[in-house]
Amino acid sequence: MLGRQKIHGLDYARAIFSIFVVLWHFHVAGTSAIFSSATDAPYSPNVSDIINFNVLLQAIPFFILTSCYLYAETATSVRYLGRRFVRIGTLLVFWAITYHLFYGGADGLMEAVGKLNERPIYQTVTALETYSFFVGLLISVTLSAIALYCNMAVLIIWTVLGSTAICFFQWQTIEHGTVWTGAFWNPMNYIAYPAAAALIFRLSKSPSALNRLGWGCAGLFVIFAALEWRFVVDPTFFPGQAYNLP
Numbered sequence: 001m002l003g004r005q006k007i008h009g010l011d012y013a014r015a016i017f018s019i020f021v022v023l024w025h026f027h028v029a030g031t032s033a034i035f036s037s038a039t040d041a042p043y044s045p046n047v048s049d050i051i052n053f054n055v056l057l058q059a060i061p062f063f064i065l066t067s068c069y070l071y072a073e074t075a076t077s078v079r080y081l082g083r084r085f086v087r088i089g090t091l092l093v094f095w096a097i098t099y100h101l102f103y104g105g106a107d108g109l110m111e112a113v114g115k116l117n118e119r120p121i122y123q124t125v126t127a128l129e130t131y132s133f134f135v136g137l138l139i140s141v142t143l144s145a146i147a148l149y150c151n152m153a154v155l156i157i158w159t160v161l162g163s164t165a166i167c168f169f170q171w172q173t174i175e176h177g178t179v180w181t182g183a184f185w186n187p188m189n190y191i192a193y194p195a196a197a198a199l200i201f202r203l204s205k206s207p208s209a210l211n212r213l214g215w216g217c218a219g220l221f222v223i224f225a226a227l228e229w230r231f232v233v234d235p236t237f238f239p240g241q242a243y244n245l246p
């Protein structure tokens with residue numbers, strides 16, 4: 001940590017968003033009608049829906065973005081990427097194994113591993129149907145190593161195209177019933193994050209520019225959240241994640 005200035009706000013934020021993860025899984029804000037496959041669009045969200053989907057579910061995006069940002073701040077060589085890859089990969093393997101041992105014992109673990117032959121890509125990107133977050137994190141951190149060498153124009157284009165891709169994935173699921181594009185475990189959902197994190201890191205040297213970006217993104221968040229509630233509540237998302245909003 002020598003030579004680095006500790007960002008205390010990230011520590012507070014990580015604590016808060018960790019609590020958000022727990023609150024989401026325990027449905028503390030209530031169970032939305034979105035969890036029923038019979039729910040269709042147009043759909044008018046209530047306060048519980050807003051808290052569940054537009055507040056609590058920001059935890060994983062925050063953790064991915066933060067990891068990419070910290071990589072941009074601390075990376076010094078390709079060897080650093082290798083160490084990060086091994087560290088995240090170790091966590092992925094450990095928790096995937098632990099999950100299946102806890103819930104199904106050795107037989108449950110062997111059954112999960114056996115599914116690799118049937119659905120190798122799905123089982124891999126979902127970490128044996130457990131913590132797909134780690135797979136998304138591995139991909140994002142790897143892309144962060146590339147983002148470090150991109151100029152501002154490329155980072156902006158990358159961020160815009162990566163964000164637009166998510167809209168395309170949603171359309172693909174609604175129009176063609178493609179399950180993986182609209183599922184939360186789709187690792188392609190995170191392709192904009194490495195560029196966005198590198199962009200934030202570059203702009204952190206100009207507080208006024210970063211402040212304008214922050215307010216601009218907050219406004220876009222509200223606009224796109226409203227559009228999502230209006231147009232992207234659809235039963236076709238249900239098979240991929242057991243609720244209607246991607």
